[in-house]
Amino acid sequence: MQITPELIQDGLRRACYLTIPAVETTLYLSLVLEKPLLIEGPAGAGKTEIGKVLAEILHTDLIRLQCYEGLDEAKALYEWNYQKQLLRIQADREQDRSWEDVTSHIFSHDYLLERPLLRAIAAPRKVVLLIDEIDKADEEFEAFLLEVLSDFQVSIPELGTITAQNRPAVVLTSNRARELSEALKRRCLYLYLDFPGVEVEREIIRLKVPELDSKLREQVARFVNNLRKLDLRKAPSIAETLDWARALRALGIRELDTAGVRQTLNLILKHEEDLRKVENKTGALLKSPSRID
Amino acid sequence: MRTRLTEFIDQLRAAGVRASVAESLDAMAAASAVPTERDHLRAALAATLVKDAADRPAFDALFDRFFAAPGQVRGKGEQPQPIGEGIGRGPGQASASDRQSEERQPSKSAARDTAEREREKRQREQAAAAHLARRREVLVTAFESMESRLVEEAAMLVEELSRRLHAHLSRRLARAHRGRLNFRRTIRASLGTGGVPIDPIFRQRRPGKIDLVALCDLSHSTATAADFCLALLAPTSHFFRRVQLFGYVDRLVEISFERGHVIPHQPLDLAARSDFGNVLRQLWEQCEAAFTRNTVVLILGDARNNRRPPRADVLARLHARVRRVIWLNPETRRRWNTGDSVLASYTRHCDAVLAATNLRELTAAMKSALL
Numbered sequence: 081m082q083i084t085p086e087l088i089q090d091g092l093r094r095a096c097y098l099t100i101p102a103v104e105t106t107l108y109l110s111l112v113l114e115k116p117l118l119i120e121g122p123a124g125a126g127k128t129e130i131g132k133v134l135a136e137i138l139h140t141d142l143i144r145l146q147c148y149e150g151l152d153e154a155k156a157l158y159e160w161n162y163q164k165q166l167l168r169i170q171a172d173r174e175q176d177r178s179w180e181d182v183t184s185h186i187f188s189h190d191y192l193l194e195r196p197l198l199r200a201i202a203a204p205r206k207v208v209l210l211i212d213e214i215d216k217a218d219e220e221f222e223a224f225l226l227e228v229l230s231d232f233q234v235s236i237p238e239l240g241t242i243t244a245q246n247r248p249a250v251v252l253t254s255n256r257a258r259e260l261s262e263a264l265k266r267r268c269l270y271l272y273l274d275f276p277g278v279e280v281e282r283e284i285i286r287l288k289v290p291e292l293d294s295k296l297r298e299q300v301a302r303f304v305n306n307l308r309k310l311d312l313r314k315a316p317s318i319a320e321t322l323d324w325a326r327a328l329r330a331l332g333i334r335e336l337d338t339a340g341v342r343q344t345l346n347l348i349l350k351h352e353e354d355l356r357k358v359e360n361k362t363g364a365l366l367k368s369p370s371r372i373d
Numbered sequence: 374m375r376t377r378l379t380e381f382i383d384q385l386r387a388a389g390v391r392a393s394v395a396e397s398l399d400a401m402a403a404a405s406a407v408p409t410e411r412d413h414l415r416a417a418l419a420a421t422l423v424k425d426a427a428d429r430p431a432f433d434a435l436f437d438r439f440f441a442a443p444g445q446v447r448g449k450g451e452q453p454q455p456i457g458e459g460i461g462r463g464p465g466q467a468s469a470s471d472r473q474s475e476e477r478q479p480s481k482s483a484a485r486d487t488a489e490r491e492r493e494k495r496q497r498e499q500a501a502a503a504h505l506a507r508r509r510e511v512l513v514t515a516f517e518s519m520e521s522r523l524v525e526e527a528a529m530l531v532e533e534l535s536r537r538l539h540a541h542l543s544r545r546l547a548r549a550h551r552g553r554l555n556f557r558r559t560i561r562a563s564l565g566t567g568g569v570p571i572d573p574i575f576r577q578r579r580p581g582k583i584d585l586v587a588l589c590d591l592s593h594s595t596a597t598a599a600d601f602c603l604a605l606l607a608p609t610s611h612f613f614r615r616v617q618l619f620g621y622v623d624r625l626v627e628i629s630f631e632r633g634h635v636i637p638h639q640p641l642d643l644a645a646r647s648d649f650g651n652v653l654r655q656l657w658e659q660c661e662a663a664f665t666r667n668t669v670v671l672i673l674g675d676a677r678n679n680r681r682p683p684r685a686d687v688l689a690r691l692h693a694r695v696r697r698v699i700w701l702n703p704e705t706r707r708r709w710n711t712g713d714s715v716l717a718s719y720t721r722h723c724d725a726v727l728a729a730t731n732l733r734e735l736t737a738a739m740k741s742a743l744l
Contacts, residue, residue, distance in 0.1 A: 085408060105407055105416035112406045113399065120426065122501075149540045163571050170569050218540070259505060265424035266393050269403075272426045274494050277487075309493065 083111045091137030096287045097129060098280050106271045107134065116229055116250035118214075118265065121273035124317020127253040130273070131210030134249060141203070143248070144210045145196035147217035153224060157234060159193045187238035198242070201234055206246035214264075215254040222261055229267055276318070278305045284318060289325040299336040299366070300325050304348065306365045307358065316348035324348050338362050378404060381439050382422065388435055390428045396421055411440060427502030430495060512733045516598040516703050524597060527732055528604070528633065534736050535605045541740055542612050582667050583696070585613045585743075586660065589628075590674035591620040591635065592647050598703035598729060602673050603630040605739055612743070614667070617660070621674075623648040625655040647677055649715070650684035657687050668695040671742060673729070675704045676716040683715040685722060692722040699742040701729040 088108045092099065107130070110117035119127045135142035145156060165186040172182060194202065200209040214222065228234065232244035252268060254260060276284065282301040285292060292300070300321065308315040316324075324347045333340045341362045349355050358365070382397050392400075403417040415436055423432045511527045519527065553576040563570035587606060589599035603618065607630050610616045620628040620637055623645040627638045664670075670691065676683075692698050700723045702709060702716065710717045720726050727738035 085413075101412055102416040102419070105413050106420040109403050109406060109417055109420055113402055115399065117420075118424075122497075149537070150544050152544070162573065166569060166571065218537075256501065256505060259509070262391070262424075266396055268424070269399070269420040270424045271420060272429065272498060274497060277494070279487075 083108065088137060092133060095133040095136045097126070097133045098283050098287065099126075099276065100280065103130075103271065103273065106269060110251075110269045111138075111249055113269070114247050114249075116252060116268045117271060118252045118254065118260070118268035119271045119273050120254045120256055122275065122315060123255055124315070124319060125273050125275050126318055127273050128210065128212055131208055131212075131251040131253070134251060135208040138206065138208060138249065140205060141207045142210055143196050143200045143203070143207055144212060146212045147214050147221070149216060149218060151217050151221055154195070156195050156197050156221070156224075157228075158195055158198045158236060160187070161191045161193050165191050189239070192236070192239070197228055198234055200248040200250075201228075201232055201244045202242050203248065204245065207248045209248040209250045211250065211252045213255060213257075214252045215257040215260065219261065222264055226261075226263055226267065229264075275305070275308055275315070278302055281305065281318065281321065285322065285325050288322050289329060292325050292329050293334070296328060296334065296336060297325070300328065303336060303341070303365055307348070310358065310361075312349070312354045312357070313351045314349075314354065320348045336366060338366065341366065374404070375401065377439075381418075381435070384435055384439070385422060385432065388431045390423060390431055392422045396424075414440060425502065426498045427506065429498055513731050515705065515730045516601070517594070517705075517730075519597055527601065530732065531601050531604045534732065535608050538605055538736060538739060538743075539608050542609055542743060583613050584615045584617070584663065584665070584668045585671065586617045586619070586656075586663075586668060587671040588619045588621060588625075588652070588656065588673065589635075590622070590647065591628075591637075591641065591643060592622045592645070593643065594677075595673065595675055595703045596643075598701075598735065599673055600635065601732060601735060602701065602729070602739070603628075603635060604633060605736065606630070609743065617663075619656065621652040622646075623651060625652045625659070646679045647674070648681050649674065649676060649678045649719075650682045650687075653684050653687040653691070657691060664691060664694040666694075666696050669743075670695055670698045671701065672698070672723075673701045673703065675702060675714065676700075676709075676719055677713050678715045680713050683718050685715075685718040688719055688722040692724075697724045697742075698722065699724060699738075700726040701735070701738050701742070702726060703729050703735075705730050 085104065085108045088104050088111070092104060092107075106117065109115075111134075117130075119130060121127055131144070132142055168186050168191070169182065172185075192198075196209070200207055211225070214225070217225075229250060232247050233241055235241045275281070278301050281304065282297055285297050285301060286294075289297075304316050304321045304324075324344060327344055327347050328336075328340070331340075331344070333344075342359060345355060345358065345362075349358060378401060379397070382392055382400065386392055399421040400418055403421045404414060407413040407417045415433075418436065419429070419432060423429055507526070508530065511523060511530055514523060514527075555574045555576045558574040559570050559572075562572055562574055585606075587602070589595075589602055591599055599620070606616070606618075618628050618630060619625050620635060620641060622641060622643060624641070626641045629636050629638070688698070700716075700719060704714075706728050708714070716726065725742065727734075727742065729735040729738045
């Protein structure tokens with residue numbers, strides 16, 4: 081498949097992923113240059129979604145590796161399926177098999193538990209590898225990941241080296257819980273994905289909750305954007321905005337007013353402090369298009 | 374174009390953005406891969422050269438000066454303004470965002486909205502960058518020079534660090550017992566599956582084998598470091614069979630650490646002058662029987678003994694008895710063994726003397742000391 085900027089644009093549109101042109105260009109570049117793409121930004125701005133959409137655009141599979149503290153190679157790369165190997169040995173007991181025969185058998189592909197990284201590398205066609213929340217993994221794992229990302233090959237002592245036939249498109253996301261190593265950043269293209277702003281968000285609501293009437297749509301987008309300017313513990317994500325829009329629709333609210341907002345505020349704010357902070361400001365947040373405090 | 378890009382990257386480096394050679398090559402490749410429009414070029418260069426949101430304002434300012442918008446010809450030799458002031462929007466930026474909004478809504482208010490949004494976005498990026506920078510600062514600020522506000526911030530960070538330390542220790546333990554089969558229990562478990570050992574049972578490493586004895590200097594000069602050390606230790610207590618915490622200034626008292634506060638069990642004069650010799654002697658008298666080959670002794674202090682006898686012989690006796698003695702010093706390495714510091718006489722009887730002048734060092738030292 082020839083990758084063109086238009087392909088990306090169309091693909092994003094078809095996947096209902098609205099964004100700014102800079103994001104499109106960066107996505108295009110990461111595919112053309114075959115470089116991993118590191119996406120940072122606030123939670124809920126659509127980082128993970130980019131990986132999914134990319135798989136859709138390329139008509140391929142998405143392989144996801146969720147990072148967490150203590151993630152290690154056995155969970156990320158491969159492990160031998162010990163139980164299955166044992167069963168095999170038990171089953172083979174009666175037949176007289178030579179040592180070489182048995183070992184070559186139980187250390188073959190059938191007894192390998194492929195974890196996401198190996199799966200992405202060994203895949204027969206180009207896949208999208210999404211490494212989610214890399215900032216949650218430990219530094220040691222990051223260093224290990226660097227090795228994999230630089231050559232796209234894995235050595236398994238019993239099987240030999242597996243090299244990627246088609247380099248997977250790699251997307252890494254980070255919430256900046258800690259700073260990533262310079263070496264990793266150097267190897268990746270970098271994209272800072274922020275919340276989309278009123279216009280784009282309005283369009284997103286239009287696409288995903290088409291039943292909502294245009295006036296309410298505008299109000300919702302504006303209110304949420306004003307909300308994100310406040311110093312909150314957790315700013316509302318795009319998904320939460322959509323949930324809210326659906327809820328407003330289900331409740332039959334036609335126009336956003338103070339009472340309506342108060343009634344449903346817990347859908348977009350999930351911290352007690354945030355709720356208290358916003359509750360007496362709702363009037364101002366509804367009215368003014370830009371400045372609040 | 375190539376030379377122009379090289380020049381751009383040079384200036385970017387001059388503005389304090391770290392861009393490696395590999396990244397410059399990426400930038401070249403990226404620039405030739407995208408359509409020749411300005412916005413595309415901006416995105417391409419940003420993606421390849423700017424790997425930290427904090428550097429974005431500097432990049433944008435330079436980009437606007439360097440690659441002027443059409444109809445906005447600027448001299449190449451123009452002096453670049455210092456980046457610190459030049460965070461404001463360049464003229465090219467304005468026209469670019471205008472063009473963007475015109476496609477949707479040709480009204481002026483929309484253009485204003487876009488401008489506003491751009492500015493907010495930058496503010497947010499800067500805030501995010503400032504947050505990370507702040508974090509870095511908290512991590513490397515010396516305990517001695519921490520002001521009270523910074524101490525509070527650090528306390529919040531310690532929570533996260535101690536979680537990491539905990540994860541680190543438990544992972545080390547997990548790794549240690551992987552592969553050591555508990556033969557008897559595996560065979561017993563295999564009876565249920567007709568003698569096929571489907572579920573191998575591995576030997577658990579008994580984390581409880583080690584007794585930890587931690588001594589923290591609570592005198593004013595090292596109090597902050599002591600607090601953080603105890604806070605880091607608190608959630609790891611179940612890795613040890615027993616944890617004994619002591620605080621000291623001129624004498625030894627037992628302490629406990631609850632909800633972020635040090636609670637001495639006997640009164641302790643915090644304003645007294647440190648006396649390590651006396652403290653060591655008391656420790657020996659109180660716990661001699663408890664010191665075994667499974668004891669790890671962790672001492673946090675600056676070893677400034679106010680010219681009193683250091684009693685290194687006590688530490689030597691102690692060292693001979695226990696598994697390990699580790700000294701953490703919250704003073705900068707430069708000042709070790711100067712003035713009334715008697716660290717040298719203790720160093721001989723320690724397995725390791727580690728610097729712990731800031732949070733980063735302290736965490737690293739604890740990691741290596743505890744396993």
